[in-house]
Amino acid sequence: MQIGNLFRGTFKERPNRFTVLFQHEGRLEKAHLRDPGRLRELLLPGADLLLRPAKNIANRKTKYDVIAVWTEGIWVLINSGFHSDLAQELIESGLISEFEGFEIEKREYAYGKSRLDFLLTGRSGCILLEVKGCTLVEEGYAQFPDAPTERGKRHVEELVKAKIQGLKAAVLFIIPREDAEIFSPNWKMDPQFSLALQQAQEEGVHIIVYSFRMVYKKDSLTLNPLKRIKVKLKK
Structure with a gap:
């Protein structure tokens, strides 16, 4: 499987279960997190994220989706x-x-x-x-x-x-x-x-x-x- 159209961001915080704040090109943005887990050992401040633009953003509160996080030298899918x-x-x-x-x-x-x-x-x-x-x-x-x-x-x-x-x-x-x-x-x-x-x-x-x-x-x-x-x- 291949997931394309990705870009990198930096994790800042998770204000609620389904939302992540991340930094990209000097801007603070919001993304949807589709994972029911706590992910406390993965979503650490400063962690690298892979994200992609969301589809049908007219019906959403966020313009991006979180796809993966970098931890201990590997990418981990968190979607x-x-x-x-x-x-x-x-x-x-x-x-x-x-x-x-x-x-x-x-x-x-x-x-x-x-x-x-x-x-x-x-x-x-x-x-x-x-x-x-x-x-x-x-x-x-x-x-x-x-x-x-x-x-x-x-x-x-x-x-x-x-x-x-x-x-x-x-x-x-x-x-x-x-x-x-x-x-x-x-x-x-x-x-x-x-x-x-x-x-x-x-x-x-x-x-x-x-x-x-x-x-x-x-x-x-x-x-x-x-x-x-x-x-x-x-x-």
Whole structure:
């Protein structure tokens, strides 16, 4: 995947969950931040950002979108709007053995009380797939979530119900940075989600984690699948 039409700015502050103040060419500007996480270890004063002009600005309060942040020598994608597209790239690439022989039937599939990211179909049946983005990595350990997520817990519980009803189910965690070696749920931040994820695996829900490498050249950010990450769910 390639994201173009980018420019660099300097992070100043995050006045609210969805807004970032940044400096560019001597001016202080506002940008929309599409990421539900706290990102406290990433959005530090003076950090370099990649941004791009927004579309349909007549209906928005900000003219720009935050795409990525520079930290510890790498770019990290902090825009959750790309997670489903990255997942689709992985599904269609054939890298994930659990999805071999399956294709995307529908995105944003309504199931139970939730809307899951993908319905996959193949000769052996259907797979319900939920996609989550994970940006928190400390000393090689990727952890999700970095803020409590009742919605995420509900999605995992819906997948368990689907598995019990005879469907296949999976959670795909996208790590949009290249320095992760092991993935685990963030037990300290959200023990309820973490327990739900562990129980889901015990019920047969596949937990799959992939990292991506990002390369920024000129005005474009290229994201390539890097590797499958080891999963450690127990506390």
